[in-house]
Amino acid sequence: MSRHYFVFVRAILVALGLALLPLLMGNMILENFATHQARSEMNAIADRYISRSESAISDVVEVLRQMQVKGLTSCTRQNQGEFEKTLAQNVIINAIGIVDHRGVPMCYVPAQVRSGNAVLPAQKKDAPRVGIGMSWMEYQGIRTALVSWKLSNGWRLVANISPIVLAIEAGPDYLRQATEIEVRLGRDHIWVNPVGNSTLPVIMGSNYIEEFASSTIYPINVRVRSDRNAVMSLVSELKIVAVIACSGIAIFLIALGVWLSWKPEKEAEDDFIASIRNNEFIPYYQPVVDIVTGELQGCEMLMRWQLPNGRIVSPGQFMTYAETTGHIFEMTRCIMRQSIDDLGELYASHPELKISVNLFAGHFNDRSVIDDILDVYEDSPIALSQVVMEVTERQPLEDIELARKIIAEMQAHGIRVALDDVGTGHGGLAYLQKLGMDIVKIDKMFIDPLGSEENAFRLVDAIAELADTMNMGIIAEGVEKYEQIVLLRELGVSSAQGYIFSKPLSARQYLEFAEDIFTDRRNPVKVLEVQQELEAEGAGNDASSSSANQTTI
Known part of the structure; x- marks a missing residue:
């Protein structure tokens, strides 16, 4: 008998076996699985908070110790200038100062506490050298932690740990909206209590699952509490299947469904390979624009799957499979080769343009990616100096040292390297420090709240200042509002991409977009500025008309 036949018979037998299992036993197994899975996720969440908070406090303690060693223990203008330099070098710190024995600030950089108000308890004689406390300032339920270092004269150096240090995503989707996370410093001080989950204790009542974790270094305790109903949603569909499987009709439908929809894995694999050979995976290009002058600086090349019927499939539907299978x-x-055909003539005539190519973590497991880039671009109309390789932070690099060598070899050939999705994933500041990036790309999640959240402005400012300090270029992603452009200009960010300028374009559309700019038919920034002026005039005319009507009456 063929393998196909045995697979089909096995599916029928599995369906019959499920139908005969007691429904209660099935539910128990599924619920135990969901609970175990949720507890594992919750433990992982708690461990991430402990690890992140321990690392932040230890780093800040070392910064304060170095400040004492350097003699930065008074509020002279020169010392305050050194405080500013220290802030620029340490993104996790958003303020540094000195307080007297009463805990009252003598100086703070930047100034944020009114004179006379204590930010720390009064100094005790037997107090340890390092102290940890909490400020009244917070961001999305995360308070600003204060780390102090006792000086010999009774004063203390103080550093504020930015709340963004503990802005961690709360696990997978099914838990994210039904999980309460509380991080305590000692017994009395709440460090993290996300405002988005403030109603959960009322919603959950006593029907919840809890996990705890504690630091072995500092008095930090984490409690993760999730709604049991949300946890059970992980297996709700399987429960429905179990009920259906208890009837003879369910057995027939399952068997029929297997018969009609079954397809060998090898055949599905062959279809995907055929799509690659047929060049169905094509590049789209999203322009990168100078938000001051409106000049075109280049584009980011994105991958799309164009089916034979013309329908475009987004990367979210195939990228994970493509990366998993290699x-x-x-x-x-393929898309790098296609970019030569699409943009070679344009880039040869405009050497200032750049093209960014996205790489995933697996590209840095060996240096074959270098050979791929050189094979495509070295003797092509697109020069290696016009190529930018983007490294995403959302996936961890297996070997940081090997990745650093590969990036260094890229840069030796004139290729620039950008860190994509900054602040959203695994690497964070470690990637900036160890990999030697040329460009930082600020993720859309930090650009969206610009103009509505003060902390978002400070965060982008910190990233921009860090990039400037490290001589890196900076690009803002996901810009969709003119107000964001104005704020980015204020922060010294001059390059951006987003739907306010253009969605990702086909090769023909991108060439038309570039031609309009280079022939002065269209300046995307000036177009936006004119629109703003017209809207302002319209609002002024409406106000004048309303005033005249009131006077006539």
Whole structure:
């Protein structure tokens, strides 16, 4: 008998076996699985908070110790200038100062506490050298932690740990909106109590699952509490299947469904490979614009799957499979080759333009990516100096040292390297420090709240200042509002991409977009400025008309 036949018979037998299992036993197994899975996720969440908070406090303590060693123990103008330099070098710190024995600030950089108000308890004689406390300032339920270092004269150096240090995503989607996370410093001080989950204790009542974790270094305790109903939603569909499987009709439908929809894995694999060979994976290009002058600086190359019927499939539906199976390597080579045909003439005539190519973590497991880039671009109309390789922070690099060597070899050939999705994933500041990036790209999640949240402005300012200090270029992603452009200009960010300028474009559309700019038919920034002026005039005319009507009456 064929393998296909045995697979079909096995599916029928599995369906019959499920139908005969007691429903209660099935539910118990599923619920135990969901609970175990949720507890594992919750433990992982708690461990991330402990690890992140321990690392932040230890780093800040070392910064304060170094400040004492350097003699930065008074509020002279020169010392305050050194405080500013220290802030620029340490993104996790958003303020540094000195307080007297009463805990009252003598100086703070930047100034944020009114004179005479204590930010720390009064100094005790037997107090340890390092102290940890909490400020009244917070961001999305995360308070600003204060770390102090006792000086010999009774004063204390103080550093504020930015709340963004503990802005951690609360696990997978099914838990994220039904989980309460509380981080305590000692017994009395709440460090993290996300405002988005403030109603959860009322909603959950006593029907919840809890996990705890404690630091072995500092008095930090984490409690993660999730709604049991949300946890059970992980297996709710399986419970429905179990009920259906208890009837003879369910057995027939399952068997019929297996018969009609079954397809060998190898055949599905062959279909995907055929799509690669047929060049169905094509590049789209999203422009990067100078938000001051409106000049075109280049584009980010994105991958799309164009089916034979013309329908475009977004990366979210195939990228994980491509990366898991390793097909992403050939797919990346294909769109790089296609970019030569699409943009070679344009880039040869405009050497200032850049093209960014996205790489995933697997590209840095060996240096074959270097050979791929050189094979495509070295003798092409697109020069290596016009190529930017983007490294995403959302996936961890397996070997940081090997990745650093590969990036250094890219840069030796004139290729620039950008860190994508800054602040959203695994690497964070470690990638900036260890990998030697040329460009930082600020993720859309930090650009969206610009103009509505003061802390978002400070965060982008900190990233921009850090990039400037490290001589890196900076690009803002996901810009969608003119107000964001104005604020980015204020922060010294001059490059951006987003739907306010253009969505990702086909090769033809991108060439038309570039032609309009280079022939002065269209300046995307000036177009936006004119629109703003017209809207302002319209609002002024409406106000004048309303005033005249009131006077006539």
